[in-house]
Amino acid sequence: MKTPKRLQALVDEGMMDEVLSQLMSGKEATVYVVRCGDQIRCAKMYKEAGQRSFKQAAAYQEGRTVKNSRQARAMQKGSKYGRKMQEEVWQNAEVDALYKLADAGVRVPKPHICFEGVLLMDLVSTEDGQVAPRLNDVNLSHAQALVYHEELIQQVVLMLCAGIVHGDLSEFNILLNEQGPVIIDLPQAVNAAGNMGAAAMLYRDVDNLKNYFSQFAPELALTQYGKExxxxxVAGLLRPDTVLTGIVAEAKRPVDVHAVIEEIELARLEAEAELQRRLIQTN
Structure with missing residues (x-):
């Protein structure tokens, strides 16, 4: 096929030899199957910010850092340079997460390089060399659903032990080959300790798994692995080998309404102070 212009830069730099086919086009990127010497890999070409249909980038960028204070200020002001920095942070988040998670034992594709908005990484394939199917495209038995669900919950634990929450985990970004599930699509991965929305994102990730697999194994619908x-x-007790039950005891003590109101008021005052600070910087 004809090589897309942005991928031609990787060919010119000798990072890959040719583009074989388009694999998929999603809300944030288009993925191509490419040849690098005698290796078949994939090239994930990120879409420009205006072309992405993923509209919640701000919630995922909280807690991400940049190289220096000038870049941080530019990102806050939304200048042209700042928007460029935001794109680099967005793209590099996936590369950083892939390396970190691979080191932690999470089953993710091996990254090779991110160059000019294109991430080059291993192609997840089956033993006969075919592109591994998405979980959503595979018919599961009751037993298979239980096994894959358990394996993916373990992957979620490994990710969190490495300080990362996927943030968009579902049956659509999990591939299956003979070794089991492989987790993909991580540009929205967040720092569990640095993002105030990390808990909600983890709950959603785990609930997505529960809702999908409970179609094949209904008993999973009652589990509460996310909260557990x-x-x-949060208690500092989570380990890669922690035995989970999927059961969470309900709190017996009454809600402290006064404390909740105080927290809301504190958050409001902090938001007002932050808005005032940004107005002063802008002026």
Whole structure:
């Protein structure tokens, strides 16, 4: 096929030899199957910010850092340079997460390089060399659903032990080959300790798994692995080998309404102070 202009830069730099086919086009990137010497890999070409249909980038960028204070200020002001920095942070988040998670034992594609908005990484394939199917495209038995669900919950635990929450985990970004599930699509991965929305994102990730697999194994619908995992993490008790039950005891003590109101008021005052600070910087 004809080589897209942005991928031609990788060919010119000798990072790959040719583009074989387009694999898929999603809300944030288009993925191509490419040849690098005698290796078949994939090239993930990120879409420009205006072309992405993923509209919640701000929530995922909280807690991400940049190289220096000038870049941080530019990102806050939304200048042209700042928007360029935001794109680099967005793209590099996936590369950083892939390396970190691979080191932690999470089953993710091996990254090779991110160059000019294109991430080059291993192609997840089956033993006969075919592109591995998405979980959503595979018919599962009751037993298979239980096994894959358990394996993926373990992957979620490994990710959180490495300080990362996927943030968009579902049956659509999990591939299956003979070794089991492989997790993909991580540009929205967040720092569990640095993002205030991390708990909610973890709950959603785990609930997505529960809702999908409970179609094949209905008993999974009553599990509460997300809450159990997060409670253990916050308490400093979560380990890669932690035995989970999927059961969370309900709190017996009454809600402290006064404390909740105080927290809301504190958050409001902090938001007002931050808005005032940004107005002063802008002026």
């Amino acid at each position: 995992i997060w409670q253990l993490y």
